[in-house]
Amino acid sequence: MPQLNPNPWFTIMLLTWFTLSLLIQPKLLSFVHTNNPVNKTTTTKPTPWTWPWT
Template sequence: MPQLNPAPWFLILIFSWLVFLTVIPPKVLAHKFNNEPTTTNTEKSKPEPWNWPWH
């Protein structure tokens, strides 16, 4: 039963993972997001009191 011989399949497994690990990460890391997050103002705004009429 030749399918039980691990020699060629193990080499194919190692080679395919080597290809995946060298090709895919640079493509993923080169991805640019369309809307970059902007920094917000760090100083806290002073809350204004509510002037609701309580009738």
């Protein structure tokens, strides 16, 4: 059964994984995020919903 032969596919998987982790990932992580996270404090209490039938 040729499906069980991991000879070519294991090598392809390893090469793909190394390419992704060593070449592509550092390039993606080097981008500067435009929205920096900011700690927001909520000072106002939300008003409850007023239902028209009550």
